[in-house]
């Protein structure tokens with residue numbers, strides 16, 4: 001599978017269905033959930049999540065770079081950026097490994113019923129094990145194990161838009177070290193706070209890899225965005 005950077009569009013991603021996450025509904029039987037309190041349900045699950053951004057070059061309103069070519073550094077103001085926080089599925093269901101925006105990770109997605117949305121998780125009891133598939137009790141395919149009922153791989157995402165400042169991290173031929181990126185983020189936050197004063201926690205930063213114009217290592221960019229507080233609380 002080719003390396004994926006920007007350019008994916010709303011409803012598909014490498015041929016995989018993308019669904020905007022709005023609401024989760026638990027179908028647990030109330031009595032079972034009270035008496036069947038074993039560890040299986042309560043083990044923490046870890047997911048592969050990645051924040052990707054998309055914007056049109058016409059929305060870059062101002063851009064600056066250093067004249068000195070030996071120190072690559074520049075930044076630009078983008079009036080409208082769409083941010084998508086994509087959940088690629090559980091980290092330990094790692095068969096389908098491929099690279100998105102320079103991050104090679106397992107991306108097995110979620111397997112669920114296309115009619116009722118029931119996730120095909122590990123079965124918990126004998127009642128569930130009588131059929132291959134899991135469905136909500138009121139699903140029209142309940143008790144029907146037709147493979148056509150199942151979406152094999154679906155990614156979930158949340159989305160919001162903001163204006164943003166994109167900053168190219170100074171780099172060498174070996175790329176940029178992770179510690180330099182984190183240190184730069186902290187320094188920038190402190191600088192904004194010193195310059196403007198007050199609480200700057202509504203302004204967030206995201207480190208992002210960008211494809212190099214040549215064959216070199218990925219460029220590292222830092223995205224400063226407003227509405228951060230709205231994003232983390234939504």
Ligand SMILES: [Zn+2]
Nearest residue numbers: 113116135139
């Ligand atoms: Zn169903």
